[in-house]
Amino acid sequence: MEQRRILLCAGTGCISSGALKARDALLDELNKRGIADQFEIVSSGCHGFCEQGPLFVIHPEDIFYCRVQAEDIPELVEEYLINGRVVDRLLYMDPITNEHIKNHMEIGFYAKQNRRVLHNCGVIDPENIDEYLGSEGYVGLKNALHMEQVAIIDEMKKSGLRGRGGAGFPTGMKWDFTYKAKGKKKYIVCNADEGDPGAFMDRSVLEGDPHAVIEGMAIAAYAIGADEGYVYVRAEYPLAIKRLRLAITAANERGFLGNNILGTTFNFNLKIKEGAGAFVCGEETALLASIEGERGMPRPRPPFPANSGLWGKPTCLNNVETFANVPLIYRIGAEEYGKVGTERSKGTKVFALTGKINNTGLAEVPMGIPMREIIFDIGGGVQHGKKFKAVQIGGPSGGCLPEEQLDLPVDYDSLTAAGAMMGSGGLVVMDEDTCMVDLARYFLTFTQSESCGKCTPCREGTKRMLEILERITQGQGEPADIDALEELAESIKDSSLCGLGQTAPNPVLSTLRYFRHEYEEHIVEGKCRAGACSNLVTYHIDSENCIGCTVCAKNCPVNAITGERKQPHEIDQAACIKCGVCFEKCKFDAVKLK
Amino acid sequence: MTKVNITLNGQAVQVESGKTVLEAAQAVGIDIPTFCHDPELSKAGACRMCVVEVAGARNLPASCTTPVTEGMVIETESDRVINARKSILKLTWAGHPQDCLTCEKTGSCKLQDYSYRYDVDGSPYKGEVKEIPLDDTNPFFFRDLNKCILCGKCVRKCHEVNGAGAIDFMYRGFGTKVTTAFDDAIEESSCVFCGMCVDICPVGALTPKQGLNQGRAWEADKVLTTCPYCGSGCTFYLHVRDDKIVGVTPNFEGPMDGHLCVKGRFGWDFVDSPDRLKTPLIKKDGEFVEATWEEAMDLIASKFEGVRAQFGADAIAGLSSARTTNEENYLFQKLLRSMGTNNVDHCARL
C-alpha cells in the first residue's frame, strides 16, 4: 500500500497555536496503533492560513483540517485515517455560508490565489533539499548558468520584476548597475529584515521554501559577478534562521553553493547575518552598516550600493520575496512570467492579511486585482460582521484606503497615487471600532521609536508630530494642530535622509486625507467615535440593566469594580484602566461607553 | 578633469565632475547653510540644513552629499527649500535652551546666525525637552548636551582626525546623544583634550572654560600666531581683548589644517601669569636679580670659556629643546660644535 502523506504546517504561526504538540500526539497515536509506516508525516513551511492553525493537509485526497489540537488527534486517527469518516468539526467552516469545506482549493482563501512564490510553502519539507529538487528546484540556476551574464540581466529586465521590499525598483536595472560597476569584488545581499509590523511573508518564505531564496541569490550572483553573499535576517525569526542555515549547508553539499557550482567556474559563498532589533536596518544603507558591525544608520546616497556598498564594494540588495521570484523566471522564461500581472507591475504579490479580518494569513495574488477581492473574497471580510472602515497598506510607511478606494487595482503605481504604497505588502484591516487618529498615533509611535536619530527632520520632527497626535487622542488637541501636522509632514517628507523618515508622515497624511473629520471630532468635540482613545471614553454601569451577576467584577484585571451580589455594581474611575473587559463580558448590556 | 554644466539659481556654471552641489555653490560665492558639513570629515548628510531643490528630484537632496551631474538645475533658496530650512530650525529650537543672552557662543553660533537669516524666532512646538546636567568635570571645556544639535562633527573629528575615539553617538532616535561609553566622565575616557571638537561645534554644546564671561566673539581682536610649544609650527588665532588673551581659535587655512593639541589649544594662561619671567635673572649674593639680556649673554659666554679653558671643550654639553624649531636646533648644534664639542643632545627622543 502506498504511503499517505500528511502535511502539517510548522510555520511560526501554527507552532504558536500548538502544531508541534499536535504532531507529537499524531506520531504517538500512529505508533500506538502500529500504523506509523502507512503515513509520511511532513512538517512543511507556512500554508498561509495562520488564523486557522494548526493546519493538517492529508494527501492524496487533499483534505484540509484546521485548528487541530493535540487532544483532537485520537479522534482524527480513529475516525478519518482508519475508518475514512471525515471529522466535520475539524474542517474549515466558511464564515459567511457556515458550510464545512473539505478540500483546500475549495476554500475561498485559497481558491482566488495564484501561488507562484508560495508554491512550495506548505507543500514540501523545507528541511529536505530533495523535496525542493523534486519540485523543479535549482532548474532555474542550471538554465541561468548556460546563459551569458548580459543575457541573464536582459531576461530579468524583460520579466518586469520590481523590488518586492517596498519601493518597487526594477530588479533588472539594479542588477545591471551592479554588473556594470567597476571592481572585481562584488556582493549580493538579501534583505530579510522584515520589520513592518503586520508583514510576515518573508519569514514564511524563508521558513517554507528557503532554497528558492538561495537559488535566486545564486542566479543574481552569477549575473552580476559576485562570489559572496549575505542574508540579513531579523533575530526575531529564529525558525527562519534555522531553516535557512540547514538549507545553505545542504546546498553547499550538493554543489549549488560554494566553489565550482554545478561543475562551472562560478563560486558563490553565502552567509547569514542576524539583525539585532532595529527597523531602520530594512533601509539598504543602514542594513549594510549593520552587516559591517556599525550602528544601523543610513548613509547618504549617492553613492548607491550598486557602486559602493558593503565595505565599499559594488553590492546588489534585493529582498526575500524578490529573490524568491527569480528561479521561476529562469525556469519558465520572462515572457511566460510576465503574463501574470499588469503592464507596469508584473507577476504576483504576497500580502499579509491581518487585523479585523476573518482569514488572517498570507495570500499571493496577481498584481492588479482589486483590493476588494483580496479583503472580501480571500480574506473573508470583516470579523464579527462589523463594518469595514479602512485598510492600511504598506505598514508604517504606507497609508490607508477607505471603502470608496477598494476597487483600486493593487499595483505599485495605483497605490502610490492613492496616497498609500505597496510597501512590503502588509494589509491591516480596520473596522468601525478602530480610531484613525489613534492608528496614526500608533504608527508615529513606531517610527519615532525606530528613528535612528541621525537626521534632524526625522529625529525631531516625528517626535513633535507624535506629541501633537498624543495630545489629540487625549482630548487636548487644538484647532491649529492639524495645520501643524501637515506642515511638519511635508517638510519631513521633503528633507529626511532616508526612506524611513521620508515615508514616516504617510499614515498621518493619508488618515488626514480620508478621515479628517475624525481628527476634527477629537479636537472640537472631544469625541472618539470608535471608542478607542481611552482618555475620551469612560465605562459606566447602567444600574437599570445590571443584575449583579459579578462577572464584570471577577474579570476586571485591576479590581476596579465593586458591588454586592444581585446589586448593581459600580466602576471606580480612578482605578479603571479602560481595558474594556467588563464591556465585553457583560451579557446584560449594562456596561456603557461614554 | 571633465567638466559638467549645471544651472545654479538661474546662473549657468561649469564645475569639475565629482564635486558636490555645495562645493559648486561655494565656488561661485553662493552660501548654503550647513551644520554637519566639514570639508575635512566624511560626509554625513545628517543635519539637512543644506538641502536644495533639484529639478526632477522627488525630495530635497542634501547639497553636501549630492554630486553634480550634467544638466542639473538647482535652486538653493527656493520657497520649498526655505520652508524646509525653517522647519529644521524650528525643530532644533524645540529642544534647545533659549539662553542666547548668557550663552558663551553668542556671536559665533550657527544656530543663531541661521535663525536670523531665515527669520525664525524660536519654536512653535511644545513638548519634551532634554534635561541633561551640565558637565564641567574636565578642566578645559563645558559640555552642555541640551544644546547639542547632533550634527556629529565632534564624533567624526575624534575618530577620523584625532583617532582618540573618546565619544560617539549613543542610543537612538530622540534619545540619541553624543557622549563617552557608559557616559563616563570625559577625563576617564580616551579623550586627549585636543579641543578640536570644541573648535568645530557649531553651537554652544562645547565651550572652552578659559575666557568665560570675558567678552563676546566680536569684541576680541584675532591675532594670527605660531604655537611656541613645539617645532610643528601649528598656527592659530589668539583672541585678544584689552591686552589679555581671552581665547584661541585654530587657523584652518594653516599648515596643520587647524589641528591643535591640548597644550596649544588650552595652555596659554602662562602668558599673563604673574610668575612668568620677563627678563633674565642673575644670582647675586644668593638672590636672583633682574638683568639685561646683554649681561646674561656675557655671563654665559664667560662661564663657557672658563670651563673650556680649565677642563677642555668636551666638558661642555648642550641639551636642546622640543619647543624650538628644526632650524633653531640645527643652529644650536652648530654653536656647540663651534665651541669644539660634539656633546649635543635633544630631549625629544620618544
Add this chain to the structure above:
Amino acid sequence: MSVCRNLDKLARTVIELAIKLHFIIWKRRLDTLKEVLKCYDEDPFDYGPADEILVKYQGQKGTMIPILQGIQEAYGYLPRQALEHTAKQLKVPFSRIFGVATFYAQFHLTPRGKNIIRVCQGTACHVRGAAKILAAMKEQLNLEVGGTSEDMKFTLESVACIGACGLAPVMMINNDTFGRLTPDKLADILKEF
C-alpha cells in the same frame, strides 16, 4: 589572550601558595602579597566566555554584532567588563562598541529577569487591542516597559511584531507564544511562571 589569562591564574595560585607558606616569608612581604591578591579579587569577572567568543570570530570582518550577541547569550546581558575587554581585543574605541550596543533593541546593559515577557505591539495586535493587554500587564506586574521586577522574576518588554498576527493580540514569555489574549487572561498565564 587566553594564554595571558592562564598565566594570571598561575600567578594567583603562586601568590596564594606563598601566603600559605608565610612562615618562610617576611611579614612585610606577606602584606604586599595580600595586597596583590586583593587586585585579583577586585576583578572577579569571568572573562572566559567573552574570550571564547572573541577567538571564534578572530580574523573575520564585520563581527561586532555577532560578538555582542554571543556575549549577551553567555552572560544574559552585556557586562561592562566584557565590552571593555572586547574593545581592547578588537582594537576598536570603547565608545564605538557602546554606541552599537545602545543602538540595537536586542542588547541590554543590565541583567534581566528570569522570564522575559514580550507583549507584541505590531499593527495587527494593535488593532485587536494590544495596548490594553500591555496596560493590564504593567498593572499586574507593577512594572514599566523595560523594567525588571525586584525579585528578578520578570522583565516586561514590548516587541514590534513577532509575526504571529493570526493569533493577535499575542505575547511571548520566553519562547512560548500566548495568543488571542484578553486582559483577564493574564493573571492565570503569569501563575504558570
